Amino acid sequence: MTPCTKCGNVENIVRSGFIRGKQRLYCKGCNLYFTVTPPNPAAVKKSHQTTIVDIARVLGVSPSTVSRALNSSTEINENTRLEILRVANELDYRPNFLAQSLNRGETHTIGVIIPDIQRPFFAGVVAGIQKVATEAGYRVMICQSNESHHTETLNVQALVTSRVDGLLISHSKETNSFEHVKLQLKKGVPIVHFDRVCVEVDTAKVIQEDFLGAFTLTEHMILQGYKRIAVLAGPSDLLISNTRIDGYRAALEKHGMKIDENLIYYSNFSKDDSIRALDFWLNLPEKPDGIFTIHYANGIELIMELKKRNIRIPEEIGIVAFGDELIASLIEPSLTVFHQFPFTIGETAASMLIENIINKDGFAPYTKVIKGELIIRKSSLRNKSSDITPIKHRF
Amino acid sequence: MTPCTKCGNVENIVRSGFIRGKQRLYCKGCNLYFTVTPPNPAAVKKSHQTTIVDIARVLGVSPSTVSRALNSSTEINENTRLEILRVANELDYRPNFLAQSLNRGETHTIGVIIPDIQRPFFAGVVAGIQKVATEAGYRVMICQSNESHHTETLNVQALVTSRVDGLLISHSKETNSFEHVKLQLKKGVPIVHFDRVCVEVDTAKVIQEDFLGAFTLTEHMILQGYKRIAVLAGPSDLLISNTRIDGYRAALEKHGMKIDENLIYYSNFSKDDSIRALDFWLNLPEKPDGIFTIHYANGIELIMELKKRNIRIPEEIGIVAFGDELIASLIEPSLTVFHQFPFTIGETAASMLIENIINKDGFAPYTKVIKGELIIRKSSLRNKSSDITPIKHRF
DNA sequence: TTCGTTTCCGAAAACGTTTTCGATAGTTTA
DNA sequence: TAAACTATCGAAAACGTTTTCGGAAACGAA
Numbered sequence: 113m114t115p116c117t118k119c120g121n122v123e124n125i126v127r128s129g130f131i132r133g134k135q136r137l138y139c140k141g142c143n144l145y146f147t148v149t150p151p152n153p154a155a156v157k158k159s160h161q162t163t164i165v166d167i168a169r170v171l172g173v174s175p176s177t178v179s180r181a182l183n184s185s186t187e188i189n190e191n192t193r194l195e196i197l198r199v200a201n202e203l204d205y206r207p208n209f210l211a212q213s214l215n216r217g218e219t220h221t222i223g224v225i226i227p228d229i230q231r232p233f234f235a236g237v238v239a240g241i242q243k244v245a246t247e248a249g250y251r252v253m254i255c256q257s258n259e260s261h262h263t264e265t266l267n268v269q270a271l272v273t274s275r276v277d278g279l280l281i282s283h284s285k286e287t288n289s290f291e292h293v294k295l296q297l298k299k300g301v302p303i304v305h306f307d308r309v310c311v312e313v314d315t316a317k318v319i320q321e322d323f324l325g326a327f328t329l330t331e332h333m334i335l336q337g338y339k340r341i342a343v344l345a346g347p348s349d350l351l352i353s354n355t356r357i358d359g360y361r362a363a364l365e366k367h368g369m370k371i372d373e374n375l376i377y378y379s380n381f382s383k384d385d386s387i388r389a390l391d392f393w394l395n396l397p398e399k400p401d402g403i404f405t406i407h408y409a410n411g412i413e414l415i416m417e418l419k420k421r422n423i424r425i426p427e428e429i430g431i432v433a434f435g436d437e438l439i440a441s442l443i444e445p446s447l448t449v450f451h452q453f454p455f456t457i458g459e460t461a462a463s464m465l466i467e468n469i470i471n472k473d474g475f476a477p478y479t480k481v482i483k484g485e486l487i488i489r490k491s492s493l494r495n496k497s498s499d500i501t502p503i504k505h506r507f
Numbered sequence: 508m509t510p511c512t513k514c515g516n517v518e519n520i521v522r523s524g525f526i527r528g529k530q531r532l533y534c535k536g537c538n539l540y541f542t543v544t545p546p547n548p549a550a551v552k553k554s555h556q557t558t559i560v561d562i563a564r565v566l567g568v569s570p571s572t573v574s575r576a577l578n579s580s581t582e583i584n585e586n587t588r589l590e591i592l593r594v595a596n597e598l599d600y601r602p603n604f605l606a607q608s609l610n611r612g613e614t615h616t617i618g619v620i621i622p623d624i625q626r627p628f629f630a631g632v633v634a635g636i637q638k639v640a641t642e643a644g645y646r647v648m649i650c651q652s653n654e655s656h657h658t659e660t661l662n663v664q665a666l667v668t669s670r671v672d673g674l675l676i677s678h679s680k681e682t683n684s685f686e687h688v689k690l691q692l693k694k695g696v697p698i699v700h701f702d703r704v705c706v707e708v709d710t711a712k713v714i715q716e717d718f719l720g721a722f723t724l725t726e727h728m729i730l731q732g733y734k735r736i737a738v739l740a741g742p743s744d745l746l747i748s749n750t751r752i753d754g755y756r757a758a759l760e761k762h763g764m765k766i767d768e769n770l771i772y773y774s775n776f777s778k779d780d781s782i783r784a785l786d787f788w789l790n791l792p793e794k795p796d797g798i799f800t801i802h803y804a805n806g807i808e809l810i811m812e813l814k815k816r817n818i819r820i821p822e823e824i825g826i827v828a829f830g831d832e833l834i835a836s837l838i839e840p841s842l843t844v845f846h847q848f849p850f851t852i853g854e855t856a857a858s859m860l861i862e863n864i865i866n867k868d869g870f871a872p873y874t875k876v877i878k879g880e881l882i883i884r885k886s887s888l889r890n891k892s893s894d895i896t897p898i899k900h901r902f
Numbered sequence: 903t904t905c906g907t908t909t910c911c912g913a914a915a916a917c918g919t920t921t922t923c924g925a926t927a928g929t930t931t932a
Numbered sequence: 933t934a935a936a937c938t939a940t941c942g943a944a945a946a947c948g949t950t951t952t953c954g955g956a957a958a959c960g961a962a
Contacts, residue, residue, distance in 0.1 A: 129907035131954085136907090145954055161694065163918055174942045179920060189940060204690070209669045210614065211918035214605040214947050229637075230630045239625050242651055251669060253648055256637055274604045274646060295599075299556070416837065442811065444839045524937040526924090531937090540924055558948055569912045574950060584910060606948035609917050908959070915952080922945080930937065 118142040162203040170199050182207070213275065221251040222465055223271030224280045227259045227308075232437050233454045234282070237306065240458020241280060248466050250277070261286040268292045278302035278465045283310060285380065288349045302468040302475070306461040308352055316468060316477040318461040321484045322352050322434075325450035326359025328486050329404055329432045332448070334367050336494045338402035338430055342375040344389050344414070346406050353378075356406050356434060375400055379410070386410045387417055401429060402492070408435035411447050415491060430492040445490035452484045512541045557598040565594050577602065608670065616646040617860055618666030619675045622654045622703075627832050628849045629677070632701065635853020636675060643861050645672070656681040663687045673697035673860045678705060680775065683744045697863040697870070701856040703747055711863060711872040713856040716879045717747050717829075720845035721754025723881050724799055724827045727843070729762045731889045733797035733825055737770040739784050739809070741801050748773075751801050751829055770795055774805070781805045782812055796824060797887070803830035806842050810886060825887040840885035847879045 115122050116139035124141035134147045164182070168175045173192065180188045181196035182205075213219040222245055226234040238254060245252045253276060257264035264284045269292075271279060279301060281293065290310050297303055297313060306318040333341050343360050346353030357376060364371050374396060379385035386405075393400050405411040411433030418425055425431060425445050433440070436451040460480055468475045510517050511534035519536035529542045559577070563570045568587065575583045576591035577600075608614040617640055621629040633649060640647050648671060652659035659679045664687075666674060674696060676688065685705050692698055692708060701713040728736050738755050741748030752771060759766050769791060774780035781800075788795050800806040806828030813820055820826060820840050828835070831846040855875055863870045 127906060129909095131908085136954090138906095145956095147953080164920095165918075175919080176921080176943080177941060180941085183920080187940065192940085206664070206668045208609070208918050210605050210609040211947090212920080214603070214609055214917090214949090215919045215921085217947075219605065228634075229624070230627070230634050232625070232627070232630075235625045235627075235630050239623075239651065242624075242649075251648065251665065253646065254633075254637075256634065269601070270646065273601050412837065439834045439837060442807065442834060443837055522936060526938090531924095540926095542923080559950095560948075570949080571913080571951080572911060575911085578950080582910065587910085603948050606917090607950080609919090609947090610949045610951085612917070904962085906960085906962100909957085910955105911957105912955085913953090916950085917948105920946085923943090925942080926940090928937100928939085930935100932933100932935080 116142055116144060117146045118144050161208070162205045163208065164205075166203060167196060167199050167205060170203075171196060218277050219251075219275050220249060221253055221274070221276045222278045222280060222462070222469075223267075223274070223276035224252060224254045225257055225264060225267045225271070226254070226282050227257050227284050229254065229256055233307075233435060233452070236454030237282070237458035237461070240455040240460075241462040242458075243455075244459045244462035244466070248463075250466065257284040257287075259284045259286055261288070265292045268296060272296055272299075272301060276301075278304070278469045280304050280306060280461050280465055282306050283308040285347050285350050300472070302465060302472065304461050304465040304468065306457055308350065310351065314477055316464050316475075317479040318457055318464065318482060319479060320352075320452050320457070320482055321450075322355040323359040323362070325434055325452075325484045325486075326356035326404070326406075327363045328359075329434065329448070329450050330360045330363035331367070332486060332488065333402045333404065333430060333432060333492060334363060334369065336426075336430065336492060338492075338494075339369075340372070340375065340398060340400045341402040341404055342389075342393050342400035343377065344386060344403060344405040344407075344410050345376055345378045347380055348378045353406050360404060372398075381407050381410060383410075383413045386413045390414060390417060402426075403429060403431050405431070405433040408433040408437060408440055408447065408449055411449070411491075412439060412443060415443060415445070415447065426490070426492050426494055430494065432492045436487065441489065448489045448492040449487050450484050451487050453482055457482050511537055511539060556603070557600045558603065559600075561598060562591060562594050562600060565598075566591060613672050614646075614670050615644060616648055616669070616671045617673045617675060617857070617864075618662075618669070618671035619647060619649045620652055620659060620662045620666070621649070621677050622652050622679050624649065624651055628702075628830060628847070631849030632677070632853035632856070635850040635855075636857040637853075638850075639854045639857035639861070643858075645857075645861065652679040652682075654679045654681055656683070660687045663691060667691055667694075667696060671696075673699070673864045675699055675701060675856050675860055677701050678703040680742045680745050695867070697860060697867065699856050699860040699863065701852055703745065705746065709872055711859050711870075712874040713852055713859065713877060714874060715747075715847050715852070715877055716845075717750040718754040718757070720829055720847075720879045720881075721751035721799070721801075722758045723754075724829065724843070724845050725755045725758035726762070727881060727883065728797045728799065728825060728827060728887060729758060729764065731821075731825065731887060733887075733889075734764075735767070735770065735793060735795040736797040736799055737784075737788050737795035738772065739781060739798060739800040739802075739805050740771055740773050742775055743773045748801050755799060767793075776802050776805065778805075778808045781808045785809060785812060797821075798824060798826050800826070800828045803828040803832060803835055803842070803844055806844070806886075807834060807838060810838060810840070810842065821885070821887050821889055825889065827887045831882065836884065843884045843887035844882050845879050846882050848877055852877050 114137060116125060119142050121141055124139050126138050128136045128138035128145060130136060131147060136147045138145050164175045164178045167178045178196050181193040224241055229235055242252050253271060255267035257267055261284055264287055281303060290313050293303055293313055304316045309317045309319055330341060343357060345357055361371055377389040379389060403414060411431050414431055415425060418429060423429055432448040434450050436449040440447040440449050460482060511520060514537050516536055519534050521533050523531045523533035523540060525531060526542060531542045533540050559570050559573045563573045573591055576588040619636055624630055637647050650662035652662055656679055659682055676698060685708050688698055688708055699711045704712045704714055725736060738752060740752055756766055772784040774784060798809060806826050809826055810820060813824060818824055827843040829845050831844040835842040835844050855877060
């Protein structure tokens with residue numbers, strides 16, 4: 113029989129069931145349970161990344177000393193430091209980020225939640241974020257909500273579970289409750305909103321000149337002689353969409369034009385919706401002679417659709433849009449836009465977040481507005497002399 | 508004086524220097540060193556995320572039991588499991604990802620290195636990667652090399668330090684040595700290459716039909732009657748650029764046309780380079796009548812430039828390009844392309860990598876080719892009848 | 903009953919760092 | 933020439949999990 117692992121005796125051994133598939137034994141003398149484990153013939157030591165302990169073992173010092181050398185603490189002799197660094201280099205030592213983060217309680221990672229990385233605007237923002245983050249020694253983890261409220265909630269949870277040091281959020285167009293961000297904010301997670309912000313949460317924010325941009329675009333049209341200007345808006349829940357509509361209204365009011373609610377069409381930004389809006393407007397007794405789209409992509413779609421229908425731009429219908437991309441300047445006719453600077457928005461948001469992370473307690477949320485720029489192109493230009501220079505309004 | 512912390516005696520105490528700013532004492536009786544620490548009046552317990560230990564304390568069980576309940580182990584009573592889950596939910600418990608990863612030795616995170624997130628192709632790839640990764644329960648960490656070899660190397664290091672479970676790489680156009688990936692591969696880090704792959708490293712790869720696509724585009728031009736077809740290539744180090752040139756050569760050879768090396772212009776993909784190439788070709792004694800660009804963006808640039816110079820497309824010069832974007836179909840004239848499917852490439856690469864991660868030992872690297880598609884548009888179409896259907900060549 | 907069995911749980915090690923607190927030898931000061 | 937000090941190092945705790953191993957009670961069958 114098998115002897116007891118403690119007393120080595122055989123007679124007191126009784127079997128005591130199976131545990132995890134292995135026979136279990138009990139020594140009545142020693143009052144000891146044990147299982148018989150085959151001596152594990154190939155106890156192969158897993159080849160692993162070299163650790164601080166490896167270095168310590170090589171040099172016969174303690175792990176603490178190695179840690180001190182690596183972190184260039186003062187409490188270490190210059191010669192041992194050099195020696196440790198040499199060995200570390202020799203063994204291609206890389207600190208284990210997980211262990212470091214766990215110990216320090218910070219990951220030096222920031223989480224980003226955007227609706228869709230494939231939209232050039234957000235890609236630009238991400239690039240800006242990465243630039244600033246990298247320079248400050250932060251990693252970036254990106255999640256896409258795909259314009260879904262639910263996915264956005266999951267993203268927030270996933271990033272918090274990953275213990276990111278802070279969160280950068282641009283909400284999905286669906287999002288109409290903000291409990292998921294409030295919860296994290298209450299827990300002390302630094303959060304900065306950008307572009308699609310929400311007012312009911314007290315976070316730092318980076319926004320565009322939504323109101324002024326819309327105002328400028330609309331006024332540009334008015335000065336060009338457009339009489340009935342329609343708006344292709346976004347979802348009625350979306351803040352930036354509403355702010356832009358407000359800018360549109362303000363411009364009309366300033367110039368004493370009355371506002372026709374029929375000309376404001378709420379869409380979900382999809383191409384189908386754009387065409388539905390167009391159909392709706394063209395069936396109106398009084399058709400619009402100009403269209404302002406909240407989202408530049410819809411402007412492009414409308415241009416294509418109008419061309420298909422042989423409606424001349426800008427003679428019969430003029431078009432202006434919020435936002436800009438290369439394609440807006442290359443399409444025929446080129447699209448008048450209120451140009452935004454996504455890269456700058458990303459840079460700004462990232463540096464605000466890092467500021468918040470570093471100065472966690474003393475940080476007071478504030479809002480920063482990134483300036484945009486009216487770019488007049490052919491899709492709206494009827495009267496070349498009157499309005500060739502952008503109007504500079506500042507409220 | 509201060510009494511000894513051990514014997515409580517006062518007479519044997521002598522001062523023994525300062526350490527970290529605080530007076531240090533020595534008890535000769537006890538042979539004990541100690542420092543006087545002010546009792547720390549406000550020992551505020553940091554408000555922290557609830558841990559497994561918190562839950563354990565609440566219920567009077569051990570942390571191991573909580574862990575088992577959370578991981579739905581079998582070795583736990585159903586009632587205690589439910590109770591633990593209830594408390595965990597009540598306290599809004601989130602497992603600490605860092606601790607989990609450190610313990611398990613895997614992060615469930617994959618690292619992605621791309622040249623530039625702002626290029627629609629790579630944004631599409633990233634979206635595809637994210638979809639597959641999310642479904643498989645993996646997080647994604649994205650780095651941009653900005654087309655710099657050095658940055659790419661740093662990216663690899665940063666991701667490995669973060670202990671990602673695997674790496675997805677598309678090389679920068681500058682990269683001409685691959686030691687940084689070889690090193691990680693030797694360490695056992697699973698790596699999958701996509702698009703801009705490298706042959707000298709034995710990794711799984713996802714590539715496009717570079718050869719066939721170029722061949723198809725070139726043959727299309729030949730069938731359309733083009734006689735002198737130029738190529739705007741990429742950097743001469745870049746593999747995919749060379750493969751595409753090979754496809755071009757093969758098509759010419761197949762149709763018995765001789766290859767003029769003057770017509771192959773190596774560029775770094777920049778707009779300036781495109782225009783330089785055009786100038787070069789237009790000053791040739793025998794000008795080209797067709798241009799094939801390795802990168803679709805250069806095709807767009809050339810169309811704009813040719814229009815500016817009042818050179819008719821495709822009558823005087825036709826243009827085809829590798830790669831596709833919305834803009835290629837909207838520009839006037841629309842651009843004939845070999846369409847690629849970035850999203851599919853991302854999906855495929857991600858699932859190959861995850862396959863590699865899961866089956867680390869048994870994984871044999873293989874290469875997958877994502878099919879493309881010839882889309883004939885106006886920029887090359889001279890003879891509408893002869894070549895209206897894409898040619899389907901499969902080698 | 904009595905022994906083999908199963909079920910459920912706790913103690914403790916482990917993951918790789920950083921950090922706190924002491925300890926020791928050598929160095930300076932009185 | 934002690935006493936006070938400095939420079940440098942090690943031991944051990946801590947971060948929050950998971951996992952291994954063993955203990956104890958309850959259960960089943962002979």
